[in-house]
Amino acid sequence: MEKYWNQEIETMSREDMKKLQDERLVAQVKHVYENVEYYRNLMDEKGVKPDDIKSTDDLHKLPFLSKADLRDAYPYGLLAKPLSECVRIQSTSGTTGKRVVAFYTQHDIDLWEDCCARAITAAGGTEEDVCQVCYGYGLFTGGPGLNGGSHKVGCLTLPMSSGNTERQITFMRDLGATILCCTPSYAAYIGETLHDMGYTTDDIKLKAGIFGAEPWTEEMRHSIEQSLGIKAYDIYGLTETSGPGVSFECSEQTGMHINEDHFIPEIINPDTGEVLPEGEVGELVFTSITKEAFPLLRYRTRDLCVLSRKKCSCGRTLIKMSKPMGRSDDMLIIRGVNVFPSQIETVLIEQGYSPNYLIEVDRVNNTDTLDINVEMNPEQFSDKVKDMQEQEKSLAQAIKLMLGINPKVHLVSPKSITRSEGKAVRVIDRRKLHD
Amino acid sequence: MANAKQISVFVDNKPNQLTGVMKVIKENKLNIRALSLADTSDFGILRIIVNDTDKASDVLKKAGYAVTVTEVLAISIPDAPGQLSRVLDILGSENVNLEYLYAFTGASDKAVSFVIRVDDNSTAETAFTNGGIIILTEKDITEM
Structure with a gap:
């Protein structure tokens, strides 16, 4: 029996959902236009007035908002409520430049945590569960979001934050954690450490994991599911829209249901901005229609994915988005070819290698080089040099088949690549140093 | 069988890698009888014959090394x-x-x-x- 956190919303008919979205969008555009000068200027430039937006059919008339706008408007430029009504700030990691700060009223926190509660419920969570949250707590939205969702559901919440992996496992065992929330790369590391400590999945009670905040592949999912003896669910979100819980996976594990009552998704052609029909790959754009303090209209996520309204066996009618193929800024252009680290991850796991790897891109004599450091598989270790070189060669060939360009594969010692306790660093691009 | 047992250890082609292996050998009071190191641009394969193969293989594996035992x-x-x-x-x-x-x-x-x-x-x-x-x-x- 499928359980829902909010059955009415999660299984609402398309007509009713559209009606709800129409009402909320009209009110939201008015709220933003009246309270955010930055956005009012953008709309005026485009010649759009709040009255022009009568329903979601008019969404395309609104201007886009990009990460650059968020940086321009830092810190208060997009705030739509007085600071006295705000109760929380969260922030992006700021790895790609200036930090983005997002503001929340109590209403915003409630709706965010509600979205996370839907995700936990879809992963089978109830008040009987013990939910171990090892996303980072603090400015990063992962920890606070899932922590709040777990409270709403009524799970016994273990606010572990990330790090100290052996202690994570001790708590997991001693307190019988049944649901694990963290980044997929940290889940893989926890699984590896569990086995290194001499335990098996029989020694833990975990049944489900809710993993997000970085791109991961189906192969990585199978590998984590096996290592921890769980069902692994994807969760999606970004600080700009609230945090994790914008969309979440159900038992069908074929994409993430978007909480459409709060966030309207669109897929656009990233080059032209043209809205693409359902089923086409493009950049995901979100309009938050319920947030008060930091309501972004038509925010370009830079994530590439596909939307689908195909009927889902879980009974939810919420539109589904595919696993993002990667954030468009994760994409590397090497010798003119688009490369996503996730493609390399897929091949590694298929060939029996660890999902811990490091891609190094450089430019030598005006030619891009692609070096991939891969942890050798101890079970395939041979005393013969030619056997080991053969492994490097066959892995390089498999990656070439996937990418279309020749990489150099370097085998390194098992567990010698730094494990991530949060978002994994998979790429070092030295070309930027030369520019 | 009269064959001898050789231990091979995967070592990265970086400073201090061999030192790490030797430290484990020393701490476990093992004695190396024969040794050779094959190297490529990426990694090396250390091959040794010691006075206690089972123990050496065990402690090196516990220390996180990739180890294989071959009859030579x-x-x-x-x-x-x-x-x-x-x-x-x-x-x-x-x-x-x-x-x-x-x-x-x-x-x-x-x-x-x-x-x-x-x-x-x-x-x-x-x-x-x-x-x-x-x-x-x-x-x-x-x-x-």
Whole structure:
């Protein structure tokens, strides 16, 4: 029996959902236009007035908002409520430049945590569960979001934050954690450490994991599911829209249901901005229609994915988005070819290698080089040099088949690549140093 | 079987990698009888014969190293011109493919010992016995 956190919303008919979205969008555009000068200027430039937006059919008339706008408007430029009504700030990691700060009223926190509660419920969570949250707590939205969702559901919440992996496992065992929330790369590391400590999945009670905040592949999912003896669910979100819980996976594990009552998704052609029909790959754009303090209209996520309204066996009618193929800024252009680290991850796991790897891109004599450091598989270790070189060669060939360009594969010692306790660093691009 | 057991360890081609392995060997009071290091631009393969193979393999694995144990042949030949050539002729005449070999010091200064890695240990062993080459047992090596 499928359980829902909010059955009415999660299984609402398309007509009713559209009606709800129409009402909320009209009110939201008015709220933003009246309270955010930055956005009012953008709309005026485009010649759009709040009255022009009568329903979601008019969404395309609104201007886009990009990460650059968020940086321009830092810190208060997009705030739509007085600071006295705000109760929380969260922030992006700021790895790609200036930090983005997002503001929340109590209403915003409630709706965010509600979205996370839907995700936990879809992963089978109830008040009987013990939910171990090892996303980072603090400015990063992962920890606070899932922590709040777990409270709403009524799970016994273990606010572990990330790090100290052996202690994570001790708590997991001693307190019988049944649901694990963290980044997929940290889940893989926890699984590896569990086995290194001499335990098996029989020694833990975990049944489900809710993993997000970085791109991961189906192969990585199978590998984590096996290592921890769980069902692994994807969760999606970004600080700009609230945090994790914008969309979440159900038992069908074929994409993430978007909480459409709060966030309207669109897929656009990233080059032209043209809205693409359902089923086409493009950049995901979100309009938050319920947030008060930091309501972004038509925010370009830079994530590439596909939307689908195909009927889902879980009974939810919420539109589904595919696993993002990667954030468009994760994409590397090497010798003119688009490369996503996730493609390399897929091949590694298929060939029996660890999902811990490091891609190094450089430019030598005006030619891009692609070096991939891969942890050798101890079970395939041979005393013969030619056997080991053969492994490097066959892995390089498999990656070439996937990418279309020749990489150099370097085998390194098992567990010698730094494990991530949060978002994994998979790429070092030295070309930027030369520019 | 008279074959000797060799331990191979995967080492990264970076500073201090061999030091790490030797530290484990030292801390466990193991003694290395024979050693060779094969290297590529990416990694090295350290091959050793020690006085306690099981223990060495165990402690190195526990320390996180990739380890494999292979049966190899160890022989002792007189320290005189043409002796290694004789050994290789014997292998060649039986069509046994040599992967690698390395020398180590034995108990006597009149003889040289070799570790020989071939694809077909039993053919090589029979050929050596018939050719009058002394094959060292694990016990011989341990007691050196």
